[in-house]
Amino acid sequence: MSETTSMIKGRNPLRAATSGVRDRWAAAPGWQRWIVYAVLFVLALLLPSDSLAPIMSPYSDWASVLFFPIGTFVVLAIGLNVVVGQAGLLDLGYVAFFAIGGYSMALLGTKLGLNFWEILIAGVILSAVSGVVLGAPTLRLRGDYLAIVTLGFGEIVRQTAENTDAIGGPRGIAGIPHPPSIDGVEIFGVQIFHYGVLDPRPYYYLLVVVATAIIILVKRWEKSRVGRAWAAIREDEDAAEVMGVPTFKFKLLAFAIGASIGGAMGVVWAGKTISINPNDFLFMLSATILAAVVLGGSGNIPGVILGAFLVAWLPERFRGLSDYRILAFGAALVVLMIFRPEGILPSRRRKAELEEGTGGMGSMGAEVPGTEAQPVSEGASK
């Protein structure tokens, strides 16, 4: 590890600087970190302020934008990061779990009249189960086959919703209840627990709390035996298996956790939007979330949050150029993969893996080090 670090430092002054900040962060005692976390949490709560709104979002309501797409994308990206970034499994149909959460909220709320909190639990369980049901037969496949199967699954879920009249067919479901309000709790003139139609801020606060809980859980997993098993699987599945890591079990766990985070976000999102339909869950959303994870730096939670923020916010901010934003987004993905495949803020470990060549996904065939005029990769010479 230290060898890699010194190599990074030696190359580029900017990287050396960020590396210094990281060293200090890594050495900081626990209580200092908790202060930083607490400050970040408070800052997140203060984000929907009126003074930021004209700068951040001149075209639409800033607090609404913070809930969707920004906050929603951040949570989904954290969930997908468990699957893609930590366990190294490529999932192209992540939107399916978001859809399952959304439809749980819509169906259980309108048909059975359960309240939001009950449905949140039910939605998490349902999406985790669907993750296991999808994962159990398919996780034995090679990485890129898994990508296509998950892509197929995403489309199956969406089209099944579209073709089943019992759940609204293409029109979807309307009249989804909001979370139960607690009136009278007012801070700085905002009824923070009043989940109505007009003020999006209570929903945003709810989302921040849910997101914080998810981040804490994911971070704990990452540092635990589970996280180490995921890293081992990502780096070399066969070696991990030989060393006694039950790879299939841990891959399935990653899939279930990722799915339940997607499902939880689906429930929270549907609790605000009143009506949902199958076209809310297009493949494009899966691709966007995946792009957010990779753009930010897959495997690293701050990086993933930054990536999701950028992917969600930039198109909203530059709505004036809205026609060309997906065009630019596509081109940016290609350029980014060519020049910085590890993302904006990669985790050190992941970066080292990528410099060694494959980043846990296996490399392309027909790639023979040493046959080209230019050096093939830094990793090949080590």
Added chain:
Amino acid sequence: MFDNLLGSFWPYTIDGLILGAIYGLVALGYTMVYGVLRLINFAHSEVFMIGTMAAAFVVMTMGITQPLTGFALVGGLLLMVLAGGLASAGSAALLERIAYRPLRKRGASRLAALISAIGASLFLQELFALVIIPHVFNRPQQGRNQMGVARIMQKDVLFTIGGAQIRIDQVIIFAASILMMILLDLLVNRTKIGRAIRATSQDPETAVLMGVDIDKVVRATFLIGGLMAGVAGALFVLQFEVTKFSIGFLLGIKAFTAAVLGGIGNIRGALVGGMFLGLIENYGAGIFGSGWKDVIAFTVLVLVLMFRPTGILGESLQQARA
């Protein structure tokens, strides 16, 4: 439930085979690139889309108002296929050069290549929706909508099989696909570049030692795959008379399914897989209703990968006889 299918079994079969032929041609691009690079060329669906667009452009510039006949028709059809094939082959080669080769040179992961491919795919779709259809084709209304293409030939019924009317265009599509497949099979098995492709897919390192130029092989693979997708695009326009900026997305996934069904890397398998998928999809639509068509196709994909991941004929660009 089954009455509908049994009542019009033959029409479903014919439609399935025609669609399957197109799937098969597109699947070739996936299968060959996968065989050589172990990479799912996600942007191949856009290569197909460009083929349909080029063919549509030919029909538009010819200013066809009523179906052609005789030599004009033969010339028009050839021009469509040629334009589609060349446009797709060119864009596939360009795609390889811009979006894949720099990554390959650095030994980047397959995940990075897949993201790059998704990016390229989005870029190409939007390029057509925003620039090419409204401005080059001069159809500003149809950037994001389905674009109708004039009928180039009279679709006469040639003969009937058990209640299914077989039209001349369907015969052309079927024959053209089989012909392309035979040509490709000859190319891969009988020519020098074909041998280089097979060698690279078996063992790239040894291939290099034996003097194979990998870059050339990869470029040739993309060119051939693109050519096939472009021909498929032209045939698609001939059959369905529509295209759209996003026409490649679903068709691309299904063509990939066909490639997996036939055994990825297996060139003959691609056609078999395509036909198989086309038939299943149409029979399924006959039983459950046409809304379930895509769901059936994807369910087949999942089931095949679960129970026979090597496909019907097995994976074997490598194992093809030397």
